[in-house]
Amino acid sequence: MTDAELVLRTRAGDPDAFGTLVSRYYDACWRFAYHMLGERADAEDVLQDSFLRAYLAIDRYDERDQFRGWLFRILTNQCRNALTSRGRRTRRFVQDEIALESAPAPPLGLATGVEDAALVHALGLLDPLQREALLLKYAEGLEYGEMSAMTGAGESALKMRVKRGSERLRALIGRSLD
């Protein structure tokens, strides 16, 4: 069943249809949110909030858009909100670049089922907007036009975020890259 059909059924009050959409996109959203937030519990909360907002706004979804893109627009916004509220509470990532750079490089070739902790940590040291742009461009494989539609930022600004984010990330983990 297509996403559009599932959306129609959800609008008609079929909870199983929305459950299918959640199952279909949870994994993709999970990987993005975890790399944005660096915490499993936070990522799970953000996904729940994102799917709730999607459910409540399902009548406003335009079938001409890709459902995944529409959902990611909500998700990126919720990640930003979570980071903002987290910033008010505490700094989750320690701003200690010396310690990070002196840490042993992760082994080449990641074992299945073990995330790249060094990368996730380094991502957490980036400006959140740079981190978001890097993930959308490099990990999600989006074009700058798609990123612009999703985030509302101009393409030039997004390119600058990717460029500076790449440079900073390379500086943080560069020795284990080459």
Add this chain to the structure above:
Amino acid sequence: MTSHGSSGPNEPHDIDPFTVTDDVALVARMRASYDSLPSPDAAQIARCTTAVLSEAMHAPARRLGGSRRPRWWWGAAAAAALVVSVSTVAIRRGRTTAEMPGGVQPVGATTERGDTTRFDLTLPSTAREVALVGDFNGWDERATPMVRRPNDGAWSAAVPLPPGRHMYAFVVDGKKWLVDPLAPQVLDKGYGPANAVVVDGP
């Protein structure tokens, strides 16, 4: 999209687009990290779905992000999926959910009169204030305060309820959420047990 168009620190907007090329090594590293992240298990996904559907049922859309029910109920003892059917005669017989067991635990009752359902709650301890919350008032602790009856000390509130099943609970002193342990309960999947009452149609 409140902040989507916001700019990051020190961002020029005139960068030459042709000077930005993907960092191939970083692309590979990030995609490998995506691939190696353990997938969420089915229980996590199901938890999300049930929580969303439950919360969407409770929260009026315009209050999204507003007060929500506390989650400490999650993991509480599962309750039997029993539902009270209240009779539909003009003046209905009161249904007390339990006899007062020596005042050691709260005891609630629901009584229908016409279109109004009255909720009574007897507490073993002194409470300064008690509120009735439910899906009919958006689980808002301020919407339906209960009044203490001077004759027997029970807390009482009457609300007009349309026919259908309604879930409810009590909030004591603005912070302690309480389920009548002896009243019919349903498992409110996002949060744990809640009491339930069914108001039949005419």
